[in-house]
Amino acid sequence: MDLIFRNVRIADGKPLTDVAVHNGKVAIISPGITVRARQEVQGNGNVLMPAFVEGHLHLEKAYVMHRKVNRTGTLKEAIAVTAELKPMLTREDILERSTQVLRSLVQAGTTHVRAHAEFDPSQGFTGFDVVLELRKKFRDMIDIQVVAFPQEGIFKLPGMKHMMFAAMEKGADVVGGIPYNDRSPFEHIDYVFSLAKQFGKDIDFHQDFADTAENMTIEYLARKTIKEGYEGRVCVGHLTSLGAVAAEQRVGIISLIRDAGISVMCLPATDLHLGARGDSHNVRRSLTPVRALRDGGVNVCLATNNIRNAFTPYGTGDLLNIAQLAMPACHLGGADDQATVLGMLTTNPAKALGLDNYGLETGKNADLVLVDTQSVAGVILDLPARLMVLKRGKIVATSNYNRSIAF
Ligand SMILES: [Zn+2]
Known part of the structure; x- marks a missing residue:
């Protein structure tokens, strides 16, 4: 032995x-x-x-919070300041910060990570290529699944459709998407499915990230998943809008998510920071309803999303810190609930990421x-x-x- x-x-x-x-x-x-x-x-x-499985993380934009500050703390400003920063980030800079994140993850007991690596016409593939390079460089330390992630949308940017295709040809493991940040969320979802089917890859959406239930597309996505035979191959991150839906109405949506085999990544460090910024008092938590999803048979995971940037100006990459945040924030602190939390950092994300041999x-x-x-x-x-x-x-x-x- x-x-x-x-x-x-x-x-x-x-x-x-x-x-x-x-x-x-x-x-x-x-x-x-x-x-x-x-x-x-x-x-x-x-x-x-x-070992822990980090189901949703952005490597290239970690540790940049001091370079451009998000003063309102809103999602809108987080996207805006990061978009300003991105064209200025060099390969060496991204490589150094991303490596720092990977070191923190492994030291904290994480041996798998799904990294949403972004690209767009303003920054090209600089960051995306670094993440592909790191996947190879650190393959004996940590498995990195690379998501081709169009943070700035697909159809509203000239040339992005071509870049999505190119990212898959470069070797992305998963097709990413962000329906709420595009011309039409439905067109966006349909395109991501067509690309995923073309390359035979799984799908991971940033989905329904808002304080309110208006403009949700999760039901469309779930029906599309079933129609395309993609059950068990789709993940969504955030899904905070579902937290704004009344309990009676929520039941049907959760059943649909379960039937579609969609895994949900709750990202409490980001969502608690950016959410409900318009509330002057009795501030909402603006989180996806983790307990209701779990009880409804959905595969729910807890993940980090961002580390020390405009979206999440803190964090260490230690999933146990995320669990400690989620326990009070998602009402997972009761003894029976606590028993389900470790699985949300291990077996559940392993299932979401389709890991064999875990x-x-x-x-x-x-x-x-x-x-x-x-x-x-x-x-x-x-x-x-x-x-x-x-x-x-x-x-x-x-x-x-x-x-x-x-x-
Ligand atoms: Zn994300």
């Missing part, structure tokens, strides 16, 4: 176990494994779990994280140190702490 974890906890209420890793896979899960390994790690009862099971890829807490339920509460991170069986990050206390 290449590596054996001794005495780790993989489930609460069950005895500690050993986990052996060989050739990049989980080879044996059993107490008291007798075979030897080249490396043995003493788990001391700490939790060993599948999970702490024999034969699956050894994408694992050893965390400094003694219970699985404690992972989202304790913000435990990520002691060791494995990518396909290889150690890609460790943390060492020396702690003392006087009592």
